[in-house]
Amino acid sequence: MTSIQREKMDYDVVIVGAGPAGLSAAIRLKQLDPDRSVVVLEKGSEVGAHILSGAVLDPSGLDALLPDWRSMDAPITTPVTEDNFYMLGPAGQIRIPNWPMPPLMSNHGNYIVSMANVCRWMAGVAEGLGVEIFPGMSCSELVYEGDTVVGVVAGEFGRDPETREPGPSYEPGMELRGKYVFLSEGVRGSLSKQVIEKYQLSKGHCPQKYGLGMKEIWEIDPEKHHLGRVTHTMGWPLGKNAGGGSFIYHLENNQVYVGFVVHLNYENPHLYPYMEFQRFKHHPMVAELLKGGKRIAYGARAISEGGWQSIPKMVAPGVALLGCSAGLVNVPRIKGNHNAMLSGKAAAEAAHAAITAGRQGDELAGYETEVRTGAIGRDLKKVRNVKPLWSKYGLVASLMGGGVDMWLNTVGLTAFGTLRHGKSDAAATGLAKNHKPIDYPKPDGKLSFDRLTNVAFSFTNHDEGQPAHLVLKDPSVPIAINLPKYAEPAQRYCPAGVYEVIGEGDDARFQINFQNCVHCKTCDIKDPSQNINWTTPMGGGGPNYPNM
Structure with missing residues (x-):
């Protein structure tokens, strides 16, 4: 050649x-x-x-x-004025007071920005x-x-x-x-x-660990807007199915960033991270904030979560x-x-x-x-043990043990030494037969939206005349292995609807709609067979985020 x-x-x-x-x-x-x-x-x-x-x-x-x-006209103009932490249940919430939080968790002096x-x-x-x-x-x-x-x-x-x-x-x-x-x-x-x-x-x-972060920008009722307010939540709707949480940040022009993170070490292959995000917005506290507003942008990306041990x-x-x-x-x-x-x-x-x-x-x-x-x-x-505690023992242990460890680290001590991460996020995926399917409510088109509708708000575009930048190492794996063993989770973990299984039985085939790809890299990370290789598309294809 x-x-x-x-x-x-x-x-x-x-x-x-x-x-x-x-x-x-x-x-x-x-x-x-x-x-x-x-x-x-x-x-x-x-x-x-x-x-x-x-x-x-x-x-x-x-x-x-x-x-x-600060004197260079930087688009960094909204200081954090209020810090809120909540634990959510299906119908209510409990505010976690700020005083037991380690000092490093304070957002005093930080800014809400579009990166x-x-x-x-x-x-x-x-x-x-x-x-x-x-x-x-x-x-x-x-x-x-x-x-x-x-x-x-x-x-x-x-x-x-x-x-x-x-x-x-x-x-x-x-x-x-x-x-x-x-x-x-x-x-x-x-x-x-x-x-x-x-x-x-x-x-x-340690292997690198990841989360999937999804985000929408909303314009909301000015009476509900509080410039500089920062809110984080944990708990519902994920529960024991996965680790993760949300953020709601109030920025300029009556806009809020509404985001949701799902840790990718979840076991249940039926979990649908995007739909967990959409369901989250129906929590009474969140729904009341967004009611009467409109979603103006959407996007998603993976987040590295392994921390110190995984560098x-x-x-x-x-x-x-x-x-x-x-x-x-x-x-x-x-x-x-x-x-x-x-x-x-x-x-x-x-x-x-x-x-x-x-x-x-x-x-x-x-x-x-x-x-x-x-x-x-x-x-x-200082924070190296929070993620492994969460992965091994759950949210409550992470909050309590991780909080104690972060306090001790302020004076150079630790309760745990350095905990190690376990298997990769791909290897953490369990067999479909060992987990129950999850029934997700249908999006209502007001607070929650189907994936393809939302992808349009990422302004994603790829030249269809190029090779797919999502490359299968073995094209037979999705149907021959991932479908019977894991119910082919690519249908669900992708936040942009790139992957589909079309047909059933002997007629089933795997389809890649690479034009939808928002370059989050979740497929490269979470595919249980590690069969998907994310490569760069040609040219400037992908999302065109306005002010994410």
């Missing part, structure tokens, strides 16, 4: 992903040396198009990167410093010289939808080469996954993992953007020192050390 000839462009640092980690790295590199050549490649149609986060922003990362951000808009603003800052940012540039593969990552291939188009070979309108894309490559692709990034596997970066670490080695020759690509989310705080920014800053400083010293393509050991011993490590070590 003839090798593909591509044009090459050389940079000091190539960054994949224009999220908070990648943009922070780009900005810091230019702060350290204005002549440093830096490029950021973003698969979304524009910066922010694929950014979805809660989000209550801890500004510590931004304070370290851009100390004057999509924050990233758009950060991109403007980066470009003002001379960073080149190319949206709509999916990175399809890594470029190696020997055992060292030296670049990526971006902007490839025109492969045949059936054969995946170059078609008549094939464009090979370009090789963008760097002295270092930073992967800031977000959770379960396709290139990050390859690097972790190739260099065995997870060896000796892989973050460096290999020529490459570093940043932000959610390394899994730097603080689960009980439901925050990771500050750590993403700090990781970008640390990676930039390590690469700058290496290049200045005349090195390139080695392992940035200084970056790894800073993450594990600096502010990020301190943030994550």
